[in-house]
Amino acid sequence: MENKIKPFGKCTKCGRPTMEVSLINTRCILKFKKQNKKNIIERCTGTYRSMVGISDCKECSTCYGKQEKCSTCYDIGWVSSRN
Numbered sequence: 001m002e003n004k005i006k007p008f009g010k011c012t013k014c015g016r017p018t019m020e021v022s023l024i025n026t027r028c029i030l031k032f033k034k035q036n037k038k039n040i041i042e043r044c045t046g047t048y049r050s051m052v053g054i055s056d057c058k059e060c061s062t063c064y065g066k067q068e069k070c071s072t073c074y075d076i077g078w079v080s081s082r083n
């Protein structure tokens, strides 16, 4: 078994995990299209908080941690287990 890196934090709003330690306690970088308004791109208003343990995240069941163009885990290979 290879040693996989666990995300360091996740967004308080959308649950997006991040492996960037420098992003902890900063605003989420996720951008998405506003509902019913095609041309307006909104940025997530959540903040990255550090995850305490492995129980906070699980391997992505869509890409199985392969991190390839996955819209479920945003290519991180891990998703929050508390959504």
Ligand SMILES: [Zn+2]
Residues within 6 Å of the ligand: 011, 012, 013, 014, 015, 016, 028, 029, 030, 044, 045, 046, 047
């Ligand atoms: Zn977010």
Ligand SMILES: [Zn+2]
Residues within 6 Å of the ligand: 060, 061, 062, 063, 064, 065, 066, 067, 070, 071, 072, 073, 074, 075, 076, 077, 078
């Ligand atoms: Zn995935």
